[in-house]
Amino acid sequence: MSADDPQLDAQALAPLVYHELRRLAGAYMRRERPGQTLQATALVHEAYLRLADAGTPWHDQRHFIGIAARSMRQILVERARARGAQKRWAALDRVTLTDALAVAAHEDAMLPALDEAMQRLETVDAELARIVDLRFFAGLSIEETADAMALSPATVKRRWALARAWLHRELGGAA
Amino acid sequence: MTADQQRRVRDLFEQAVDRDAADAAAWVRAAAADDPAVRDEVLALLSHHSRAGEFLSHPIVDRMPSLLDDEPYAAGASIGTYTIEREVGRGGMGRVYRARDDRLGRTVALKVLAPALVGNPAQRERLRREARAAAALTHPGICIVYALEEIDGELAIASEFVDGVTLRDEIATRLDRASAALPTARELAAALASAHARGIIHRDLKPENVMRTVDGRLKILDFGLARIAQPGDAELRAAALTRTGVLLGTPAYMAPEQLRHEQVDARADVFAFGVLMYEYACGEHPLRAARPNAIGGPLGDVIARCMREVPAERYANAAEIVDALDRAAPTPVSAGWFHTHQIVVIGLYLAAAILAWQIKERRETPVTLALFLALGAVAAVGGVLRGHLAFTARLNRPRLAAERRRTTPATRLVDWLAGAMLFVDGALIAPVRALPAVFAFALAVGIVLAALVLEPATTAAAFGEER
Numbered sequence: 243m244s245a246d247d248p249q250l251d252a253q254a255l256a257p258l259v260y261h262e263l264r265r266l267a268g269a270y271m272r273r274e275r276p277g278q279t280l281q282a283t284a285l286v287h288e289a290y291l292r293l294a295d296a297g298t299p300w301h302d303q304r305h306f307i308g309i310a311a312r313s314m315r316q317i318l319v320e321r322a323r324a325r326g327a328q329k330r331w332a333a334l335d336r337v338t339l340t341d342a343l344a345v346a347a348h349e350d351a352m353l354p355a356l357d358e359a360m361q362r363l364e365t366v367d368a369e370l371a372r373i374v375d376l377r378f379f380a381g382l383s384i385e386e387t388a389d390a391m392a393l394s395p396a397t398v399k400r401r402w403a404l405a406r407a408w409l410h411r412e413l414g415g416a417a
Numbered sequence: 418m419t420a421d422q423q424r425r426v427r428d429l430f431e432q433a434v435d436r437d438a439a440d441a442a443a444w445v446r447a448a449a450a451d452d453p454a455v456r457d458e459v460l461a462l463l464s465h466h467s468r469a470g471e472f473l474s475h476p477i478v479d480r481m482p483s484l485l486d487d488e489p490y491a492a493g494a495s496i497g498t499y500t501i502e503r504e505v506g507r508g509g510m511g512r513v514y515r516a517r518d519d520r521l522g523r524t525v526a527l528k529v530l531a532p533a534l535v536g537n538p539a540q541r542e543r544l545r546r547e548a549r550a551a552a553a554l555t556h557p558g559i560c561i562v563y564a565l566e567e568i569d570g571e572l573a574i575a576s577e578f579v580d581g582v583t584l585r586d587e588i589a590t591r592l593d594r595a596s597a598a599l600p601t602a603r604e605l606a607a608a609l610a611s612a613h614a615r616g617i618i619h620r621d622l623k624p625e626n627v628m629r630t631v632d633g634r635l636k637i638l639d640f641g642l643a644r645i646a647q648p649g650d651a652e653l654r655a656a657a658l659t660r661t662g663v664l665l666g667t668p669a670y671m672a673p674e675q676l677r678h679e680q681v682d683a684r685a686d687v688f689a690f691g692v693l694m695y696e697y698a699c700g701e702h703p704l705r706a707a708r709p710n711a712i713g714g715p716l717g718d719v720i721a722r723c724m725r726e727v728p729a730e731r732y733a734n735a736a737e738i739v740d741a742l743d744r745a746a747p748t749p750v751s752a753g754w755f756h757t758h759q760i761v762v763i764g765l766y767l768a769a770a771i772l773a774w775q776i777k778e779r780r781e782t783p784v785t786l787a788l789f790l791a792l793g794a795v796a797a798v799g800g801v802l803r804g805h806l807a808f809t810a811r812l813n814r815p816r817l818a819a820e821r822r823r824t825t826p827a828t829r830l831v832d833w834l835a836g837a838m839l840f841v842d843g844a845l846i847a848p849v850r851a852l853p854a855v856f857a858f859a860l861a862v863g864i865v866l867a868a869l870v871l872e873p874a875t876t877a878a879a880f881g882e883e884r
Contacts (some may be wrong), residue, residue, distance in 0.1 A: 318484050343469070344470030349481060350480075350481045350484060366423060367427065377473075378477055379476070379477060380476070381476030400430075400434055401427075404427060404430050404431065404434070406473050406474075408462060409472075410465040410466075410468070410472050415465060
């Protein structure tokens with residue numbers, strides 16, 4: 243599909259993007275957790291309904307994957323928030339926090355703070371934020387991310403490292 | 418920092434990141450010697466890079482698979498004025514919890530709807546409308562909706578908590594389904610008919626949505642709610658139906674017109690009723706059954722007509738099913754004998770109490786006095802129970818089978834006690850007066866024989882072969 247075909251409006255794209263979303267969800271499922279297929283599908287539905295409701299004007303599948311991953315981020319962050327993530331995050335002192343970041347403990351508690359940092363990153367370098375959405379929130383591999391963003395895997399790998407370093411600092415990890 | 422500087426930071430970082438740490442720092446200092454701000458930023462980021470460890474290195478859903486589940490409330494959690502006790506089920510519509518309504522102190526079933534279903538205002542409005550309609554249903558065979566709660570942006574439906582097993586469980590475990598099929602069909606159709614009379618359609622009738630409570634009555638769950646579980650986009654809906662049947666309804670019980678997303682009316686419920694009852698009677702879904710109509714008899718005919726492909730050939734609504742089932746098993750006439758039997762036995766109890774009083778008057782001893790009082794008490798208890806059965810037979814026929822099962826041990830005990838006490842009373846009065854003794858013996862024999870011989874006959878007439 244061409245990136246700038248004006249004939250394709252959101253409604254016409256809906257079945258395609260739904261399929262695309264499922265492919266995204268498939269990234270979760272490939273890790274083979276039996277019994278979670280249904281939940282992943284429900285997540286896709288939730289993301290789809292959000293996109294449809296917001297009327298986000300996506301213009302091609304690649305663009306769509308970017309927004310879809312972003313809306314998955316929102317959903318996951320909200321869920322973490324509903325479970326009291328902020329309170330647990332605020333309870334971590336600075337030393338514990340640095341350690342926690344390094345060993346990826348309390349990751350769900352981190353999500354609301356990470357989301358705020360992501361919003362700042364989007365204004366600084368939107369491309370980096372998209373890589374994080376795809377890698378961390380949508381679970382795509384380096385290769386899949388490269389494909390979705392029309393970049394080389396090597397570039398994605400280096401920018402992913404930059405995004406991680408940037409967010410690590412934003413979240414208050416010691417340098 | 419300007420956009421140009423940002424880009425330079427990115428480029429320098431990317432060139433430095435693959436070098437080893439000490440080497441990289443020296444290289445950056447040299448490469449960005451002209452701009453200390455850029456240089457410091459790159460060095461800071463490189464330092465964070467070297468310390469980031471596992472940070473973000475695995476997708477969040479791998480680390481926290483529970484985030485894929487929507488809102489699993491733990492026991493003791495509070496949602497508004499409700500306290501969660503435990504999760505009792507989950508489906509495409511959301512999770513169902515047994516919860517306590519702290520305002521009224523009662524136990525409720527709290528269905529917290531999946532966020533996907535209530536994401537947009539139009540859907541929320543539709544849900545409100547459906548809940549309002551469902552709340553208007555007050556038939557004892559339909560689970561009562563108490564409230565639609567909006568708590569922190571979530572929608573939850575609080576309804577009567579039904580303790581029991583679903584018909585799905587019964588299909589899997591119960592052995593005497595064949596004999597229970599007719600009364601079950603009758604009771605289910607009557608409940609469904611009360612909703613149809615108000616113009617409310619269930620839309621997702623299936624064995625999972627019908628429960629039998631611990632005291633034997635049926636309750637239909639989730640009235641009208643299936644409608645809100647369908648997103649607006651027809652193509653998405655079709656895709657969802659074929660891919661994830663569980664999520665958006667249950668095609669196995671849907672009428673053909675419903676599967677085609679055409680306008681549906683009560684006849685879609687009639688179809689689902691037919692499939693459900695077929696499965697209940699045979700233990701097999703009709704699509705998987707070996708023979709096309711394995712049930713036979715009047716119930717088989719009714720079920721077959723419910724499952725006609727063309728809606729116009731089915732019953733127009735559940736009330737017509739009730740009529741057809743009543744014609745198939747002419748219960749009202751036979752239940753009349755059951756009713757009469759109860760009234761007559763109440764008369765016998767009354768006579769026994771009066772007789773015991775007369776015997777006590779003729780020969781007052783502590784024993785005759787005690788027997789009079791005991792017979793009076795037993796007659797009162799028996800009279801109330803049988804009066805209840807008589808009224809149920811007249812006014813609430815579908816409940817009769819369950820009520821009879823419930824009261825039978827007590828009425829049987831009452832009959833034996835009354836018979837035994839009359840016999841003793843007769844023996845005591847016999848030396849003094851012959852006539853009351855004869856009455857007492859006759860009444861004792863009459864009550865016991867009515868229980869042993871007549872009651873099974875009138876019961877069989879009322880329930881057919883079912884016991």
